[in-house]
Amino acid sequence: MKYIQVDYSGPLNGTVRIPGSKNSSLALLAAACLADDIVTLNGIPRIEDIRMITAISQDIGLSMEQNGGQVVLDPRWIHSAVIDPSKAAGFRASYYFAGALLSKFGSVTIGFPGGDDFVSRPIDQHFKAFQALGAEVKLFDDHFVVEAAELKGADIYFDTITSGATINAMLAAVRANGRTVLRNAAVDPEVVDTAVLLNRLGARIYGAGTPQIRIEGVPYLQGGTHAVIPDRLIAGAFLMAAGIHGGQVTVQDVIPEHLDACLSKLEEIGMHIERGEQHVTALGTGSLRATRVRTGMYPNFATDLQQPMTALLLQARGKSIITDRVFPKRFAHVPQLRRLGAQIELRRESAFIRGGVPLQGGWVHASDVRAGISLVLAGLAAEGSTYITGVEHVERGYEDAIANFRDIGASLSMRELDACGMADRMSMRT
Numbered sequence: 001m002k003y004i005q006v007d008y009s010g011p012l013n014g015t016v017r018i019p020g021s022k023n024s025s026l027a028l029l030a031a032a033c034l035a036d037d038i039v040t041l042n043g044i045p046r047i048e049d050i051r052m053i054t055a056i057s058q059d060i061g062l063s064m065e066q067n068g069g070q071v072v073l074d075p076r077w078i079h080s081a082v083i084d085p086s087k088a089a090g091f092r093a094s095y096y097f098a099g100a101l102l103s104k105f106g107s108v109t110i111g112f113p114g115g116d117d118f119v120s121r122p123i124d125q126h127f128k129a130f131q132a133l134g135a136e137v138k139l140f141d142d143h144f145v146v147e148a149a150e151l152k153g154a155d156i157y158f159d160t161i162t163s164g165a166t167i168n169a170m171l172a173a174v175r176a177n178g179r180t181v182l183r184n185a186a187v188d189p190e191v192v193d194t195a196v197l198l199n200r201l202g203a204r205i206y207g208a209g210t211p212q213i214r215i216e217g218v219p220y221l222q223g224g225t226h227a228v229i230p231d232r233l234i235a236g237a238f239l240m241a242a243g244i245h246g247g248q249v250t251v252q253d254v255i256p257e258h259l260d261a262c263l264s265k266l267e268e269i270g271m272h273i274e275r276g277e278q279h280v281t282a283l284g285t286g287s288l289r290a291t292r293v294r295t296g297m298y299p300n301f302a303t304d305l306q307q308p309m310t311a312l313l314l315q316a317r318g319k320s321i322i323t324d325r326v327f328p329k330r331f332a333h334v335p336q337l338r339r340l341g342a343q344i345e346l347r348r349e350s351a352f353i354r355g356g357v358p359l360q361g362g363w364v365h366a367s368d369v370r371a372g373i374s375l376v377l378a379g380l381a382a383e384g385s386t387y388i389t390g391v392e393h394v395e396r397g398y399e400d401a402i403a404n405f406r407d408i409g410a411s412l413s414m415r416e417l418d419a420c421g422m423a424d425r426m427s428m429r430t
C-alpha cells in the first residue's frame with residue numbers, strides 16, 4: 001500500500017503550473033459523445049478519474065487517444081449505451097454519460113455514481129431534468145436506466161443549485177427537439193466550459209454562467225477542438241500552502257477570476273495576494289488571522305477548498321469557524337487532523353477550529369481527494385513526519401501532487417508500506 005510521507009517543511013517558495021480542471025475535463029469528455037465527428041480536447045489531466053473514462057470508452061466504442069494532455073475522441077463508433085455499474089461507481093462524473101448518450105441511443109443503462117463520500121450526494125435533480133425532457137428513469141439495485149423515445153425541450157427549475165445536474169441537463173437538451181430553459185442553474189466555470197465546447201461543436205446554448213440557460217436543440221454536432229479551463233481547486237490549495245509558514249507561491253496558467261472568493265478569504269486572514277493576467281501570487285506574512293468561512297456554490301467559497309482551508313486556519317491564532325453549506329457532513333478530514341494534535345470541534349455542519357496549536361506528525365488517512373491535500377498541508381506544519389494513506393483518493397484529483405509540492409520546497413515523498421506495517425495502521429481509519 002502506498003502512502004505519502006510529509007516532513008515538517010519551512011516556508012514554501014516557487015511556482016506551480018496548474019493543470020486542466022478535473023471536474024471540467026470529466027464533463028467535456030462525456031460531452032464529446034454528443035458530436036458526430038472527431039473532438040480534440042487539450043489540457044486534460046492524467047488522473048485516475050480520466051483513466052476510468054478511458055475504461056468506459058473502450059466498453060462503449062468511444063475511441064479515445066491520449067497523448068500527454070491532448071485527448072482525441074471519435075464518437076462516431078459508439079455502439080453501446082450500457083455502462084458497467086462497477087466502472088460508473090468508480091467516480092462521480094460517470095453520471096454525465098447518461099445525459100450525453102441519451103439523445104443518440106434513446107436508452108442509457110448506467111451504474112450509480114461514486115466519487116467522494118460526503119454521506120449524502122443525491123442525484124434527484126438529474127432525474128428531474130431527464131424526466132422533464134420526456135425520459136423515464138428506472139432505478140435498480142446497482143444501476144439506473146434512462147429511456148426516451150424522443151427528447152423534447154422543456155422548462156426546468158432546479159430545486160437546488162447543482163453544477164452536476166445543470167451540466168447533465170444541458171447535455172441531454174442539446175440534441176432535444178425544441179427549446180429548453182434551465183432555471184436556478186449553477187454558474188460554475190465548469191458549466192460555462194462545457195457550454196463553450198458544445199457551442200463550438202454547433203450547439204445553441206445561451207446564458208451559461210448565469211442562473212438561466214436557454215438551449216435551442218440541434219440535430220447534429222460537428223467535431224472541433226477545445227482547451228479545458230485550469231483547475232481552480234488545485235490552484236487554491238497551492239496558494240493556501242504559501243500561508244502555512246509564510247512563503248511565496250505563484251500559481252501559473254490560471255484564470256484569477258475563478259479564484260475570487262478564495263483570494264478574498266486569504267487576504268482577509270492576512271496573506272498578501274497579487275493577481276496577474278494568468279497567474280496569482282500568494283505571500284504568507286507568517287501571521288494569520290482567524291476567520292469565519294461559509295462554503296456555497298460558485299461564486300461563493302468552494303466546498304472543495306474547505307479542507308485545505310481548515311488546515312491553513314490551524315495556523316491562524318484564535319478561533320475560526322468553517323461551515324459547509326454545500327455538503328454539510330464533509331468533514332472526514334477533521335478526525336484525521338485531530339490525530340496530528342489539531343483542536344477542532346464539530347458541531348452540526350461546522351468545524352470550530354482553535355488555531356495556533358502546535359501539530360505533531362503521525363499516521364492519518366485521506367478518505368477523499370481534498371481531505372488528502374488538507375492532510376498534506378497540515379503535515380508540512382507538523383513537527384516530525386506525517387504519513388498519509390488513502391493515496392488513491394489524492395491521485396483521483398492530482399496529476400503530480402508530490403512533484404508540485406517538492407518544486408516549491410516541501411519535503412514530501414511517495415512510499416510503500418509492507419503487509420505487516422499495513423496491519424498495524426488499519427486501526428487509524430476512524
Ligand SMILES: CC(=O)N[C@H]1[C@@H](OP(=O)(O)OP(=O)(O)OC[C@H]2O[C@@H](n3ccc(=O)[nH]c3=O)[C@H](O)[C@@H]2O)O[C@H](CO)[C@@H](O)[C@@H]1O
Binds near residue numbers: 093325
Ligand atoms: C465531478 C464534479 O464536478 N464534482 C464536483 C461537483 O459535484 P456534484 O456534481 O456531485 O455536486 P453538485 O453541484 O451537483 O451539488 C451541489 C449541491 O446540490 C445537491 N444536489 C445535487 C444534485 C442533485 O440531484 N440533488 C441535490 O440535492 C448536493 O447534495 C449539493 O448540496 O460539484 C461539487 C460542488 O461544487 C464539488 O464538490 C465536486 O467536486
Ligand SMILES: C=C(OP(=O)(O)O)C(=O)O
Binds near residue numbers: 092093115117304
Ligand atoms: C468532490 C470532489 O470530487 P467528486 O465530485 O469527483 O467526488 C472533488 O473534486 O473535491
